[in-house]
Amino acid sequence: MINSTLCYLERGDAYLMLHRVKKKGDLNHDKWIGVGGKFEDGESPEDCILRETWEETGLTLTDYRYRGLVTFVSDEAPTEYMHLFTATGWTGTPHPCDEGELAWIKKAELRGLPMWEGDKIFLRLLEENVPFFSLKLQYQGDRLDRAVLNGRRIV
Numbered sequence: 001m002i003n004s005t006l007c008y009l010e011r012g013d014a015y016l017m018l019h020r021v022k023k024k025g026d027l028n029h030d031k032w033i034g035v036g037g038k039f040e041d042g043e044s045p046e047d048c049i050l051r052e053t054w055e056e057t058g059l060t061l062t063d064y065r066y067r068g069l070v071t072f073v074s075d076e077a078p079t080e081y082m083h084l085f086t087a088t089g090w091t092g093t094p095h096p097c098d099e100g101e102l103a104w105i106k107k108a109e110l111r112g113l114p115m116w117e118g119d120k121i122f123l124r125l126l127e128e129n130v131p132f133f134s135l136k137l138q139y140q141g142d143r144l145d146r147a148v149l150n151g152r153r154i155v
Contacts, residue, residue: 002078005049006036007064007085008126009057013106017113018056020100027077032105032113035097036082045083053087056097063089068133070122075140086126117144121154 009016018035020028037052039045045066053061064087072080094102105113107127111120118137125133138146147155 002080003039003045003048003083004037004080005039005045005052005083005085006034006070007049007053007061007087008034008123009053009059009061009087009090011088011104013108014104015107015110016057016102017105017110018097018100018102022098022100026099028116030114032110032115033119035102036085045085049083049085053090054092056099057092057102058095059090059092061087061090063087066132067126068122068130068135070118071134071136072118073136073138084122084126116142118147121147121149125149 016035017032019032020026021030023029035053035056036049037056039048040051043051049064050061053059064085066083067086068084070082070084072082110123121137122135125135134150136148137144144155146153
């Protein structure tokens, strides 16, 4: 099993998004996602999101919130527990990311970008300000086969 983090930095009506176009063999190639990555040994979810955000953006989070746990089950990869955050405060100067291109994207435009179908579900939950949630997303290849929110099937 893999533990990872994902954070959406929020500025007004936009999120800082990463267009994954630079890494070869990237499972997320050409998709738009937030920033984050895999845990290192001994890290908490908060430790990981602080480190990953700084590594990918050059920004240090100062105001962030743990929003939910997303379990990814796939026929092509090990099960992944992704700890989901949003942030509204940070310091520092952004730098280029070696995994893709960073861009501020208006929330209303996100669903028109190439992204995982399950991401659209948790982005909606974030926008609706749903309290801490558990979301299980099951994929067959690139196709979302099943989604379960807080124990209830929604797809």
